[in-house]
Amino acid sequence: xxxxxxxxxxxxxxxxxxxxxxxxxxxxxxxxxxxxxxxxxxxxxxxxxxxxxxxxxxxxxxxxxxxxxxxxxxxxxxxxxxxxxxxxxxxxxxxxxxxxxxxxxxxxxxxxxxxxxxxxxxxxxxxxxxxxxxxxxxxxxxxxxxxxxxxxxxxxxxxxxxxxxxxxxxxxxxxxxxxxxxxxxxxxxxxxxxxxxxxxxxxxxxxxxxxxxxxxxxxxxxxxxxxxxxxxxxxxxxxxxxxxxxxxxxxxxxxxxxxxxxxxxxxxxxxxxxxxxxxxxxxxxxxxxxxxxxxxxxxxxxxxxxxxxxxxxxxxxxxxxxxxxxxxxxxxxxxxxxxxxxxxxxxxxxxxxxxxxxxxxxxxxxxxxxxxxxxxxxxxxxxxxxxxxxxxxxxxxxxxxxxxxxxxxxxxxxxxxxxxxxxxxxxxxxxxxxxxxxxxxxxxxxxxxxxxxxxxxxxxxxxxxxxxxxxxxxx
Amino acid sequence: xxxxxxxxxxxxxxxxxxxxxxxxxxxxxxxxxxxxxxxxxxxxxxxxxxxxxxxxxxxxxxxxxxxxxxxxxxxxxxxxxxxxxxxxxxxxxxxxxxxxxxxxxxxxxxxxxxxxxxxxxxxxxxxxxxxxxxxxxxxxxxxxxxxxxxxxxxxxxxxxxxxxxxxxxxxxxxxxxxxxxxxxxxxxxxxxxxxxxxxxxxxxxxxxxxxxxxxxxxxxxxxxxxxxxxxxxxxxxxxxxxxxxxxxxxxxxxxxx
Numbered sequence: 164x165x166x167x168x169x170x171x172x173x174x175x176x177x178x179x180x181x182x183x184x185x186x187x188x189x190x191x192x193x194x195x196x197x198x199x200x201x202x203x204x205x206x207x208x209x210x211x212x213x214x215x216x217x218x219x220x221x222x223x224x225x226x227x228x229x230x231x232x233x234x235x236x237x238x239x240x241x242x243x244x245x246x247x248x249x250x251x252x253x254x255x256x257x258x259x260x261x262x263x264x265x266x267x268x269x270x271x272x273x274x275x276x277x278x279x280x281x282x283x284x285x286x287x288x289x290x291x292x293x294x295x296x297x298x299x300x301x302x303x304x305x306x307x308x309x310x311x312x313x314x315x316x317x318x319x320x321x322x323x324x325x326x327x328x329x330x331x332x333x334x335x336x337x338x339x340x341x342x343x344x345x346x347x348x349x350x351x352x353x354x355x356x357x358x359x360x361x362x363x364x365x366x367x368x369x370x371x372x373x374x375x376x377x378x379x380x381x382x383x384x385x386x387x388x389x390x391x392x393x394x395x396x397x398x399x400x401x402x403x404x405x406x407x408x409x410x411x412x413x414x415x416x417x418x419x420x421x422x423x424x425x426x427x428x429x430x431x432x433x434x435x436x437x438x439x440x441x442x443x444x445x446x447x448x449x450x451x452x453x454x455x456x457x458x459x460x461x462x463x464x465x466x467x468x469x470x471x472x473x474x475x476x477x478x479x480x481x482x483x484x485x486x487x488x489x490x491x492x493x494x495x496x497x498x499x500x501x502x503x504x505x506x507x508x509x510x511x512x513x514x515x516x517x518x519x520x521x522x523x524x525x526x527x528x529x530x531x532x533x534x535x536x537x538x539x540x541x542x543x544x545x546x547x548x549x550x551x552x553x554x555x556x557x558x559x560x561x562x563x564x565x566x567x568x569x570x571x572x573x574x575x576x577x578x579x580x581x582x583x584x585x586x587x588x589x590x591x592x593x594x595x596x597x598x599x600x601x602x603x604x605x606x607x608x609x610x611x612x613x614x615x616x617x618x619x620x621x622x623x624x625x626x627x628x629x630x631x632x633x634x635x636x637x638x
Numbered sequence: 639x640x641x642x643x644x645x646x647x648x649x650x651x652x653x654x655x656x657x658x659x660x661x662x663x664x665x666x667x668x669x670x671x672x673x674x675x676x677x678x679x680x681x682x683x684x685x686x687x688x689x690x691x692x693x694x695x696x697x698x699x700x701x702x703x704x705x706x707x708x709x710x711x712x713x714x715x716x717x718x719x720x721x722x723x724x725x726x727x728x729x730x731x732x733x734x735x736x737x738x739x740x741x742x743x744x745x746x747x748x749x750x751x752x753x754x755x756x757x758x759x760x761x762x763x764x765x766x767x768x769x770x771x772x773x774x775x776x777x778x779x780x781x782x783x784x785x786x787x788x789x790x791x792x793x794x795x796x797x798x799x800x801x802x803x804x805x806x807x808x809x810x811x812x813x814x815x816x817x818x819x820x821x822x823x824x825x826x827x828x829x830x831x832x833x834x835x836x837x838x839x840x841x842x843x844x845x846x847x848x849x850x851x852x853x854x855x856x857x858x859x860x861x862x863x864x865x866x867x868x869x870x871x872x873x874x875x876x877x878x879x880x881x882x883x884x885x886x887x888x889x890x891x892x893x894x895x
Contacts, residue, residue: 576840608829
């Protein structure tokens with residue numbers, strides 16, 4: 164069995180199984196040659212996208228070992244295990260566990276642990292499996308490995324090999340200027356990255372957060388009350404750490420790692436950094452109902468994001484009641500239950516158009532300091548869309564004396580206005596601006612005392628019927 | 639123990655259960671003896687919840703009720719935040735500010751149904767730092783009302799329910815037994831003389847006025863007044879007593895909880 168893909172017009176093998184490898188086939192071979200060597204070869208098209216998504220899925224699964232997982236296409240994964248190895252009792256035990264679990268799922272993998280991504284890549288691909296490099300031991304560990312282990316482009320690697328430089332150690336012994344002159348910058352850069360002399364940025368699938376707590380269960384759990392309980396437990400564990408370092412977080416993400424490798428996640432956001440375990444666990448509770456435990460959940464991880472210093476605050480007795488900290492639990496509870504956009508504080512925007520004068524801001528954000536003009540009458544209820552009314556206005560610039568809204572007649576007794584509001588012409592191309600796009604607003608009161616905000620669209624031109632709209636109610 | 643003594647003991651127990659957890663002596667006076675006199679406490683009792691409804695089109699738009707309730711809640715805003723829970727988010731903050739309500743103290747919450755609205759109200763009332771919670775709901779049943787009352791008692795916050803069917807439709811007549819401390823019917827009333835310039839041929843608008851009918855008042859009497867927005871120490875000023883003392887007193891509802 165082999166997979167083939169077309170590469171510059173030539174069909175080549177991209178992967179072979181054990182049996183095919185035994186017959187002397189290898190990836191990169193021309194499909195026609197392979198077919199000649201092994202007439203019974205079964206071939207199939209390689210599916211690059213499927214490989215890629217499977218790798219991403221595997222990366223998500225690996226988040227149980229470390230929150231910082233970066234893919235290395237086509238077939239590698241980087242795990243940043245800084246600070247998490249002790250949870251397994253050491254790096255060796257972690258690697259053992261990882262490869263063991265992968266093996267049980269039918270995935271053969273090799274691993275290398277080193278202080279830099281480059282060195283660990285080299286060890287995983289070319290070193291002995293499960294090599295652990297002690298701190299600062301990268302140079303010694305890499306010295307016997309072939310030059311290709313530096314992640315060089317094949318052309319350069321071949322060129323170096325042709326000069327008789329076989330191992331990384333030999334290459335490293337040469338003067339750097341000579342290497343650069345001969346092979347370009349890439350070789351030196353890769354060498355430095357492998358030895359930790361230059362830094363390398365990995366694109367982690369999720370931004371790594373050192374604020375991670377993890378609970379492993381001897382038996383998989385699935386009962387809803389168990390989920391609630393472990394959520395409370397894990398929140399206590401993480402919050403104790405946050406508290407001991409004087410930190411609080413604005414966002415928490417809870418991941419349930421299931422037996423089948425899926426990891427449903429639930430996240431909550433807070434308006435102020437917090438670390439009260441009970442409150443955080445309570446915010447998660449309504450979300451747990453939708454978690455499908457599948458065949459069972461064996462590991463739960465909780466990560467904190469947007470961690471900021473958060474000092475324990477002593478409330479003064481004479482402080483006014485409405486402090487931000489007191490309101491934060493309410494705002495968090497409501498916005499997590501109803502949706503973040505459903506809880507807001509209105510803030511003034513510098514715009515004279517009524518629809519644009521109000522901005523919705525998170526309730527506990529710092530006020531920007533704008534204010535509406537108190538001299539201009541504004542309604543208490545503003546319709547999202549003005550509603551058309553049939554109005555009778557005796558003179559061109561007069562308010563209506565009578566109008567009909569939703570079938571009900573309203574005879575006007577008192578009126579104020581007009582207040583002319585023009586469109587914000589600077590928001591659109593100049594040629595689209597139209598001086599006729601103005602509204603003349605009147606505040607009117609009918610016989611019963613109901614107060615309305617009506618406007619006439621456009622200035623009076625004398626031709627045709629002026630259109631009137633109702634835009635709001637004053638109560 | 640004699641039969642009578644046992645009876646007294648049980649009665650004391652029931653009284654202890656019925657009493658609010660926190661003695662709510664606080665009131666918001668209207669500043670007019672004619673109105674304040676009908677309340678047993680001498681003003682709108684705080685730490686309870688109140689209900690206001692409109693009539694006609696107002697059942698859907700609830701503009702006059704919102705204005706009246708906002709004015710009642712204005713003095714409370716000095717003590718903490720005010721949470722306004724609504725199903726239809728057409729409340730316009732500049733208008734509130736124009737009525738003298740501190741809009742920066744207002745947290746608006748949009749919900750999808752009455753159950754969520756009452757839940758959010760309860761959560762808000764239980765939070766320290768919230769002085770008042772205003773909710774727009776179609777109706778509040780006895781259980782919901784009792785729950786609101788308990789939430790009010792935790793911190794002494796005051797609740798207001800604006801009865802509103804935000805999207806119209808045929809509705810039942812809006813009345814039922816209720817655990818509210820007071821129940822008002824608010825309709826707009828023609829305003830008085832104008833303060834500002836009028837348009838040619840038509841008088842200008844005066845301070846907004848409402849016809850406020852106190853339909854039910856626990857431990858007090860009912861009444862009806864024309865009130866007007868005032869810039870004085872109290873947000874509302876009485877203009878006239880409707881004087882309809884013949885308003886029949888609804889049977890005082892006692893909850894046996």
